[in-house]
Amino acid sequence: STKTGPLAQIWLAANMSNLPRNSILQTSIVESADEIAKVSGCETDNGNSGELEHITLHTSGDLLQGIVRVYSKQTVFLLNDIKDTLTKISSLFKANQRINV
């Protein structure tokens, strides 16, 4: 099944509860979304959708859940990073006030 494929991360995200931070950051959601679409056979334009043995709805549901979870995690991380840099800058500002020529 799709365990070893590109969607491995997603599938793991779906099933496993915790995920390493950098693996989440690395997975690009757009690609994986296309991949899922392709796998679950709803890509109409490439024509050969019919023959491929598509993954069952059940697994595609899983994958969807996985990808959503990764997406939310990414947003959370981004938010935190921004907050960090913000605090750093502000701390720097405060420090700046003190250093004179």
Added chain:
Amino acid sequence: MYIKRVVIKGFKTYRNETVIDNFSPHHNIVIGSNGSGKSNFFAAIRFVLSDDYSNLKREERQGLIHQGSGSVMSASVEIVFHDPEHRMILPSGVSPRGDDETFVRRTVGLKKDDYQLNDRNVTKGDVFRMLESAGFSMSNPYNIVPQGRIIALTNAKDKERLQLLEDVVGAKSFEIKLRASLKKMDETERKRSQISSEMEELNGKLNEMEEEKKELEKFNSLDKNRKCYQFNLYDRELNDVINEIERLDGDYNSTLHSSEQYIEELDKREDVIAQISRKLQNMESTLKIKGTTELSQATTRLNDLNNEIAALIVKISDLQRQVKANDEQAVIDGKNLEYLNEIIAKKQNQLQKISPRFEELSKDEISLKMQLVQLKEKQRDLLLKKGKYARFTTKEERNAWIENELNELNSTLTSLKNLQAQLSNDKNDINAKLEVLDEEIEDLSDSIQGGGIVAELEDLERELLALKEEYGKKIDERKELWRSEQRLQTVFETVSENVSISERSVDETMSRSLANGISSVKEITEKLKLPEGKVYGTLGELIKVSDKYKMCAEVVGGNSLFHIVVDTDETASLLLKELYRMKGGRVTVMPLNRIFNDPNVSYPPNEQSSSCTPLLKKIKYDARFEKAVKHVFGKAIVVKDLGQGARIAKRFKLNAITLDGDRADQRGVLTGGYHEQHKKTRLDSLRSLKNSRTQQINVISELERIREKIKDSDSEVDSINGSIRRLYSKKENIVATVDTLRAKLNNKKSEKIFLEESDVSLTTKLEKTLTNIKLKEEKMNDFMSDLDRNLDNELSAVQQKELNDLTETIKQVQNSINITSEALQGLTTNIDILNAELNSKLLPQQKELNSKKSDVGDLFITDLKDEVRSSVLERKQLEHERDNCSMEVTNLKNELDSLKGEKKNNEKLLDKANSQQALLLKKLETFQKNAEKSMIKKTTLASRREELQQKIREIGLLPEDALNEFDGLSSEELLKKLNSVTGKISGLKNVNKRAFENYKRFHEKRTELEERTVELEESKSSIQNLIAKLQQQKVTAVDLTFKKVSENFSNVFEKLVPKGAAKLLIHRASESDKDNDVNMDENPSQIESAYSGVSISVSFNSKKNEQLHVEQLSGGQKTVCAVALILAIQMVDPAPFYLFDEVDAALDKQYRTAVANIIKDLSRNAQFICTTFRTDMLQVADTFFRVKYENKISTVVEVDREDAINFLSGNNKFAEN
């Protein structure tokens, strides 16, 4: 994947643990009579796998747990799946079993209800997820058809059938997940809005940073030229500091150079001082020796000589006095003697006068006494008679009495007679003895006064004298020896002190273990008494080096100077073994027979020899040690300067060494540097040790010699003493013999006298006895006369008269006796006086005088005299000795004075040298001081230079042009410029120095974050359209599966009912709004399935018309439809296994066989477990199980096909349960 084994315990009828094993992966049939437990078995499987028995109430639990005999509290069902392809994904934390088997167990008790996977407790959700992942939905399992439920499927409404279809497709779970993910999407939406707001804030902050950056740039430019100014300034200052330091170095060297000469001079002075002090030191020691020991010895000798002489003088004087006294004494004695003789003569003739009268008187007295006695005797007889006979009355009595008196008298008479005889022969032998005595006295007296004795005595005397003299001489000799021994002793002490000093100085130059190693080697050689040729001692001792080359020998030799040179390796090993046993430190031994000297040591040819000479030539050593010395010093050559030395060394593979100890090895390595020149070098210390030790040895030998001499002089003295003593003893015993003889003579004389007296007493006794005899005879006669007289008591008148005149005569005799006794008395008294006087005083005196005169006379006087002579002689000798001793003392004294004088001028010399030294030192100090001054200056400048360099480094890198740009300007202008720039800089507000970097960093960060937000944006949209697509997908999937199922349904139906036909119809929710379910909008309810239901239209007997509706069908026909539908679905979404509990109950033969066949070919890739009462199924099945039911417990047994058929057919016939 299929069920391999089921284990049921305590579940309904399966009270005991029943194991139903090796299910076939294809088709299994469970048969058994009614109520035997078939449905229970199915119920057990459903209990574990399906959702029907979740959250059981108390009654339901009891319903499941076996009610019957025995207290069964819990029921447990375990299903073992054989899953080679691992279709079932085990939840995390559960370890897969090795043999592709997965254990799923559910145990339920009154309160307990837990699931276990491979013996690990897991939650119900885990089991659900796992089974779903294996393609087996637990919520509405179409593939488990409990008894009587088959028809339900066909009776279901279209909606339920749609749901079943969707389950098959997995649509439902998909929907759940879809809903969850949508919810998550909304959450992330909210977060993203937050992000955007944060981003704005970030941008704001960054703009501020930008302004700061601009400010910093301005600041930097200003700072740059400030730095240039500073750099130039510092640079200039640094240059002049550096050349200042050079100048200082220059003059420091100059002072150093000049001070060097002084240092050399100082060393020279120091050597001089050292020599002087050494001279002073040994002078002092000799002074000490002379001053203290010899002088004191001499003075002591002088004193004791003096007092000896004094003693002698005294002795001589008193001897002389004695001699004089003796002479006088002799004269006096002579006079006394004469006087005495006179007196004696007078006394004697007085005595003679008196003595005859005395004798006469005494004779008278005796005779008178005799008479008196006789008369008394008579008187008494008479009285007795008178009296005696008064007693006897009768004559006979009287006669008897007289007779025994007579006998008595006879006996006494006889006793008296033999007494008298005895007395007379006593008297005779006494006379004989007397004669013998006389002879003895005769020879005794001549032996005493004999000439032989005297002569003997004399030569004894002379011998004695000679011996004494000799003894005296020997004593002096010994005294002399003692004195010299004492002197040597002190010398020995000082020498051994030197040895220990030099030993300590040697020890200082080497390590402690080596030092005591060498000392223990010495001990061992002494202990083992190795002959001289064996152990030669340390190499240093054996070689002699001239002063000039001593330093190089020292440096080259190093520790090897302390190696012990031994002749052979046996002695070496002996030494080492002994050393090791004694643990006496560490030492290296050089056995001569083992040393290998590399012969091809080539010395540089002669023309270069001017600059270097082999060290070997400069060392003097004994030929025997040639090998050892070559071994150590062979390679060393002495060179003037080190550079050339190094070259030679390299070429000829030698060690070059300069005079002051710097070395250049053949490897070109230069070693050298500081050597303690002024300290005693090893060689000197070794040599001083050697010669102090030799001194010590010969002092010891001298001491030994003297001790021997002393010993034999002692022995001589003793022998002389012995002989003297022997002579004395001889003399004494001679004298003793003489005395004894004399004593003998005396006692002989006394004996003689005694004998004479005894002779006299014997004669008197004899006379007495004679008289007694006479008396006794008279008495006898009386008695005889009386005998024949008759007893008349009275005395006759005659007798009476006789009596009276008797008394009368008695009286007369009595008073005449008295008169004579008085006269006698008078006479005896003055005789006694005379005798007493004579005997007691005069005679002994005379005797004593005579004896003194006789023996004393010459003997005593002679030895007195020769003693006097000898003491005079001795005195002369002593005086002579005293003179030379005093003479010795005097020259000792003036020797001492001369030494003192010498010492004084030495000290003066030393002081002068010291003062010069002090002068030099002062000069050196001055040099020292200004050297220090310059050093201090140098250090301050150096620190200043350090500082400047540090500052320059701080300023950091500057572009080249900035450097020489301002060269032209003078330092003041530079300074002005610098101040102006610093003023400008201070004008700026607080410039954030690091603004630049910060800005850069955060700028990058911001861009990165922006990218990520954009990325998120994209991913959001992509997810959204993915969802839309999936929804679309779901719909198409449903369509697809519907088409497939309906297709399969019709085929299966075809097979089941060849004549009939069946179709599945699907109705859409509402035809009209078909398009709106495609585009997704926010509202979640929309995602409900687009269809409303699925209906079945089927006809049994004709293919074309007559589409009967399901409700109108019969039971059997309904079951056929249901089975067809199930099998159709199975083809689309194959469940791993199917449980049919009597599905074919309502079917007739034809259909049953059709169903069986379909099951058969489906069972190729799915597992079927069915119960039936018909034999058709059995034909096609693979394994058969028979459930037996005895006393409320059902057991399962595997049977083969025939039994099963017989059982079923049997069952049909007899219908027993």
